[in-house]
Amino acid sequence: MTAAPAGQPFRQVALIGVGLIGSSMALAMRRFGLAERVVGCARSAETRAKALELGLCDEMFEDPAAAVSECDLVVLATPVGAYAAVAEAMQRSLAAGAIVTDVGSVKQAAIRDVGPFVPEGVHFVPGHPIAGTEQSGPEAGFAELFEQRYCLLTPPPGTDAEAVERVAWLWRSMGSTVDVLEPGHHDQVLAITSHLPHLIAYTIVHTAMGLEESTKQEAIKYSAGGFRDFTRIAASDPVMWRDVFLNNRESVLEMLQRFSEDLTALQRAIRWGEGEVLEDLFSRTREARRGVIEQHQAGSFDPREPKT
Amino acid sequence: MTAAPAGQPFRQVALIGVGLIGSSMALAMRRFGLAERVVGCARSAETRAKALELGLCDEMFEDPAAAVSECDLVVLATPVGAYAAVAEAMQRSLAAGAIVTDVGSVKQAAIRDVGPFVPEGVHFVPGHPIAGTEQSGPEAGFAELFEQRYCLLTPPPGTDAEAVERVAWLWRSMGSTVDVLEPGHHDQVLAITSHLPHLIAYTIVHTAMGLEESTKQEAIKYSAGGFRDFTRIAASDPVMWRDVFLNNRESVLEMLQRFSEDLTALQRAIRWGEGEVLEDLFSRTREARRGVIEQHQAGSFDPREPKT
Numbered sequence: 148m149t150a151a152p153a154g155q156p157f158r159q160v161a162l163i164g165v166g167l168i169g170s171s172m173a174l175a176m177r178r179f180g181l182a183e184r185v186v187g188c189a190r191s192a193e194t195r196a197k198a199l200e201l202g203l204c205d206e207m208f209e210d211p212a213a214a215v216s217e218c219d220l221v222v223l224a225t226p227v228g229a230y231a232a233v234a235e236a237m238q239r240s241l242a243a244g245a246i247v248t249d250v251g252s253v254k255q256a257a258i259r260d261v262g263p264f265v266p267e268g269v270h271f272v273p274g275h276p277i278a279g280t281e282q283s284g285p286e287a288g289f290a291e292l293f294e295q296r297y298c299l300l301t302p303p304p305g306t307d308a309e310a311v312e313r314v315a316w317l318w319r320s321m322g323s324t325v326d327v328l329e330p331g332h333h334d335q336v337l338a339i340t341s342h343l344p345h346l347i348a349y350t351i352v353h354t355a356m357g358l359e360e361s362t363k364q365e366a367i368k369y370s371a372g373g374f375r376d377f378t379r380i381a382a383s384d385p386v387m388w389r390d391v392f393l394n395n396r397e398s399v400l401e402m403l404q405r406f407s408e409d410l411t412a413l414q415r416a417i418r419w420g421e422g423e424v425l426e427d428l429f430s431r432t433r434e435a436r437r438g439v440i441e442q443h444q445a446g447s448f449d450p451r452e453p454k455t
Numbered sequence: 456m457t458a459a460p461a462g463q464p465f466r467q468v469a470l471i472g473v474g475l476i477g478s479s480m481a482l483a484m485r486r487f488g489l490a491e492r493v494v495g496c497a498r499s500a501e502t503r504a505k506a507l508e509l510g511l512c513d514e515m516f517e518d519p520a521a522a523v524s525e526c527d528l529v530v531l532a533t534p535v536g537a538y539a540a541v542a543e544a545m546q547r548s549l550a551a552g553a554i555v556t557d558v559g560s561v562k563q564a565a566i567r568d569v570g571p572f573v574p575e576g577v578h579f580v581p582g583h584p585i586a587g588t589e590q591s592g593p594e595a596g597f598a599e600l601f602e603q604r605y606c607l608l609t610p611p612p613g614t615d616a617e618a619v620e621r622v623a624w625l626w627r628s629m630g631s632t633v634d635v636l637e638p639g640h641h642d643q644v645l646a647i648t649s650h651l652p653h654l655i656a657y658t659i660v661h662t663a664m665g666l667e668e669s670t671k672q673e674a675i676k677y678s679a680g681g682f683r684d685f686t687r688i689a690a691s692d693p694v695m696w697r698d699v700f701l702n703n704r705e706s707v708l709e710m711l712q713r714f715s716e717d718l719t720a721l722q723r724a725i726r727w728g729e730g731e732v733l734e735d736l737f738s739r740t741r742e743a744r745r746g747v748i749e750q751h752q753a754g755s756f757d758p759r760e761p762k763t
Contacts, residue, residue, distance in 0.1 A: 341680030352740040367746035372649030382744035385737035429693035432660040436690035438675035
């Protein structure tokens with residue numbers, strides 16, 4: 148089996164994991180005619196039944212090896228901590244010329260855990276769509292999730308260029324802009340733009356939950372002043388995020404250290420009543436917002452979220 | 456002059472400050488017929504011209520004393536740091552029976568700074584609408600800003616009950632739900648739900664801006680993974696927020712201390728690879744999101760923000 152040329156639909160795609168990203172890919176691939184057949188793989192019988200009921204996949208498997216055997220594209224869409232076991236399980240079933248890609252938020256660990264199990268003649272193209280909502284599970288997916296979003300590909304040196312182009316074509320066809328990054332650099336950038344924001348949101352919500360009961364209830368009631376944005380981020384999938392922090396430890400700890408130093412400086416300015424320090428810093432951060440708006444990345448976290 | 460009964464429009468309202476909140480109140484009061492006449496006060500000639508051009512106010516003044524003299528309601532809508540000077544300036548011009556209210560995010564400092572300048576026979580009813588966007592200035596206002604939002608009133612003991620009810624009627628008429636809170640308790644609750652989230656958002660955006668140029672540019676480009684929510688919050692008005700932190704110092708520092716302890720515990724769990732600690736904490740924070748959704752406070756920070 149050889150890969151079809153770029154621009155041709157895949158013959159059969161296996162989605163290993165049908166959570167928010169996997170189910171959204173299934174819906175987008177069907178809508179845009181990007182795969183003749185889509186099969187899925189999930190550990191729980193309930194998820195497999197749900198994926199069939201929702202029409203996400205033509206067939207569902209429990210065993211990754213069975214799911215991938217006829218496929219020219221395999222997408223790892225499980226939490227990153229499961230990659231090594233899945234890659235090992237499907238190793239002997241992968242068809243020659245098949246492409247394996249993934250959608251995980253950390254890329255060095257993906258290469259570390261999947262790479263050793265990719266057979267000769269199979270192409271591994273690590274990927275990461277910068278898209279998501281705080282929802283999870285097969286019912287959370289929607290075909291528009293990737294529209295006007297970036298998808299970052301981080302192929303290690305020597306990766307087959309045609310395989311990279313096939314995966315890039317897939318993401319572009321689902322509405323994304325594709326950029327190629329070095330895996331370590333990806334992990335550093337995402338540590339500040341995504342991993343640290345999630346860690347902080349989880350922390351502040353946890354801090355609020357630790358207050359006395361009446362204050363805690365009022366924090367929820369009067370959340371519109373900023374807190375509700377943090378509760379949304381802190382409702383993200385716990386296992387997925389556990390695996391992100393465990394697998395991007397060095398970059399997250401580095402960014403966390405920088406953040407803590409900056410926070411301590413602000414704390415000191417508040418304690419000593421240094422208004423100029425505060426105003427100056429608060430003025431400079433507006434520059435970042437202008438950049439985000441210019442990049443057309445200013446939209447709400449979940450485009451389907453009901454408006455107030 | 457005596458106050459009109461609850462349910463009757465105010466005869467003339469003075470808005471001291473026509474930023475996001477002041478201009479939104481002007482528009483809402485006009486739309487819902489809550490004031491026969493609305494006048495405004497702004498220090499800069501440009502803002503005064505803009506407010507007239509936008510039809511926010513019937514007349515604009517530079518001097519607070521001139522603005523308030525014919526009014527049965529005066530709304531302080533400047534940054535909190537300006538309250539004492541404004542209250543002193545208008546002290547001798549306030550009409551007997553007039554109500555003075557404010558919209559500031561800290562309430563103990565409002566009472567401390569305004570209270571001493573409120574003449575006998577004038578009623579001060581401190582208030583705080585839990586509503587806002589990251590936009591500021593007279594052009595940022597919109598009449599729907601307060602709909603389905605809470606407005607908290609924090610009258611000190613002995614405040615005239617009819618005056619409180621008049622102000623409550625005003626906010627209800629603009630679409631808000633009114634709750635009465637003790638001022639110190641308000642400041643503590645808002646420290647965790649609004650002041651700390653803003654401080655943290657400013658800090659993380661500042662941290663990102665301090666990275667090397669290429670990483671910084673990519674942080675903005677790939678902001679959709681969480682960072683963009685922080686850039687939105689960190690684009691809020693610098694002077695208003697400077698004054699919030701300077702005037703709610705004790706509560707903010709207390710919440711910041713609790714947050715830092717919780718963050719250090721998570722940092723340690725990441726460093727030592729304690730996956731169970733992370734997953735357990737990330738699971739518990741989902742509870743807060745359910746509470747926010749049940750309270751119908753889950754909407755986007757700015758209801759007018761364009762959808763992706």
